[in-house]
Amino acid sequence: MSGVPSIRSREIKIVQNIPISKTLKFWEGLKKGKVYATKCVKCGKLHFPPSADCSECLSSEMDWIELSSEAEIETFTHVVVRPASFQQHKPYTVAIGKLKEGVKVLAWLTGFKMSEIRVGMKAKLVAKTTLEGNLTYEFVPL
Amino acid sequence: MRKVAIIGVGHSKFGNRNDVNVAELTFEAVKPSLEDAGITAKDVEFMALGSAGAGAWCEELIPAVVAAEYCGLKKPGLVRCEAACASGSAAFFTAYSAIASGQAEIAMALGVEKMKEVDTPTAMEWIGRAGYYLWEFHNFGLTFPAYYALYANAHMAKFGTTEEDLALVAVKNHKYGAMNPVAHFQKQITVDDVLSSTVIASPLKLFDCCPITDGSASVILASEEKVKELGIDTPVWVAGIGYSSGTANMSKRPDYVGLDASVKAAQMAYKKAKVTPDQIEFATVHDCFTIAEIMAYEDIGFCKKGEGAKLIREGQTEIGGKIPVNMDGGLKAKGHPIGTTGCSMIYEVTKQLREEAIEKSRQVPLKNYIGLAHNVGGTGHYCYVTILRR
Ligand SMILES: [Zn+2]
Numbered sequence: 287m288s289g290v291p292s293i294r295s296r297e298i299k300i301v302q303n304i305p306i307s308k309t310l311k312f313w314e315g316l317k318k319g320k321v322y323a324t325k326c327v328k329c330g331k332l333h334f335p336p337s338a339d340c341s342e343c344l345s346s347e348m349d350w351i352e353l354s355s356e357a358e359i360e361t362f363t364h365v366v367v368r369p370a371s372f373q374q375h376k377p378y379t380v381a382i383g384k385l386k387e388g389v390k391v392l393a394w395l396t397g398f399k400m401s402e403i404r405v406g407m408k409a410k411l412v413a414k415t416t417l418e419g420n421l422t423y424e425f426v427p428l
Numbered sequence: 429m430r431k432v433a434i435i436g437v438g439h440s441k442f443g444n445r446n447d448v449n450v451a452e453l454t455f456e457a458v459k460p461s462l463e464d465a466g467i468t469a470k471d472v473e474f475m476a477l478g479s480a481g482a483g484a485w486c487e488e489l490i491p492a493v494v495a496a497e498y499c500g501l502k503k504p505g506l507v508r509c510e511a512a513c514a515s516g517s518a519a520f521f522t523a524y525s526a527i528a529s530g531q532a533e534i535a536m537a538l539g540v541e542k543m544k545e546v547d548t549p550t551a552m553e554w555i556g557r558a559g560y561y562l563w564e565f566h567n568f569g570l571t572f573p574a575y576y577a578l579y580a581n582a583h584m585a586k587f588g589t590t591e592e593d594l595a596l597v598a599v600k601n602h603k604y605g606a607m608n609p610v611a612h613f614q615k616q617i618t619v620d621d622v623l624s625s626t627v628i629a630s631p632l633k634l635f636d637c638c639p640i641t642d643g644s645a646s647v648i649l650a651s652e653e654k655v656k657e658l659g660i661d662t663p664v665w666v667a668g669i670g671y672s673s674g675t676a677n678m679s680k681r682p683d684y685v686g687l688d689a690s691v692k693a694a695q696m697a698y699k700k701a702k703v704t705p706d707q708i709e710f711a712t713v714h715d716c717f718t719i720a721e722i723m724a725y726e727d728i729g730f731c732k733k734g735e736g737a738k739l740i741r742e743g744q745t746e747i748g749g750k751i752p753v754n755m756d757g758g759l760k761a762k763g764h765p766i767g768t769t770g771c772s773m774i775y776e777v778t779k780q781l782r783e784e785a786i787e788k789s790r791q792v793p794l795k796n797y798i799g800l801a802h803n804v805g806g807t808g809h810y811c812y813v814t815i816l817r818r
Contacts, residue, residue: 361579380578393567404585405581
């Protein structure tokens, strides 16, 4: 990296297998174009990201609820300088939108001109499978 | 709870330190802190080390043990503290608690981070994962500038804060950084330099962001009895430490115009120290990005919510203003070696309270001798506020 004397450490490659058994319905829902949240049967708290356990009352009895799609954008940013594992992507826009159920979602926002994006504007939340086959969701124009 | 004093501080040069390894870097802070306290390495009974990323961006996974051996500590109790960018304050709190509780007479808080042994995209990857990897990084690739940019756009939309206001924070902190020989950047900049720098995550540009920095800082704490026994002439007392935290997911925050963790930690610190915000004579605040300093003014009570930009516009956070902030150049110009920053802030507040700021031009005038260090971890994921008095 520079002319200063150094030795190179041994190389390791890190890839973790992240369990999704307890939120499988969410990931399978994305494949079918649906975005699910969980709702606590005991206290009624709606959880997004979906959670198998209720942080409000600590019950583990949950219903799966399909979320509505219209969101109000609370904030956003265009990410120009990307981290190592996103180097192959073009710069992307990340936004946080609030749904009418009251939960907020952080996701990419696509399909808008940069100059059109404003705090307070409306967008639609949709499920998506990326070209690389990753299951995700994003905000798009209504 | 016993009274606890800071009796010695040490600080390495911050910057691109690929001339030293992580152990050698800690030595540059530990040795002067021991000399400053007038004690030897064997007197340290307990050491808490703050490091967020050792093992990720530098090769040592258990740096507390490596540093203790290298610096000649004699089998003290050891722990590594992780509170993201507030790891140094978490280490300080741990060392403080060891003494306040009566379990130790002399303890050390040591911060170290060695971030530049990996390339910049890899460093940004590790820092970007410091939120909720599964829900907010995996598919969305947020970086640290991006997290704070979410706050910047919301603050600008709600309060009319401008990119020029953000730039003023960078200009101020570079002005004082230029007077600090241990700072990463010792160069003054202009508003135009900031506004014309390359966009990192809109609206934040290169000069709105703190650099990726290597550095270490060491703080030695002692009980009141030990202060007397050692004949310490200028002990700096820990008046109160407040702490709080915030949700891992950004999507679960109530709004994006302030950090709730900062508000709660500050209120707790004021209560414990029995002081009000207007009694604080100067502060170091967590300016990892320019917007963070403006939110800090508001969150810790130096002005009302939404009036942070006014404070910087009026020059109230310069020497001679209502409340001088970041007279060491802040994270912005001094640099932000993640887990070191908390200890570096304590170093600066201690030096100021002893009226030993290295350059007199950045020494704040003091009457009550009360200073504050505000250290945020992550994007308001953690917060520690420490109030010190002479
Ligand atoms: Zn519940």
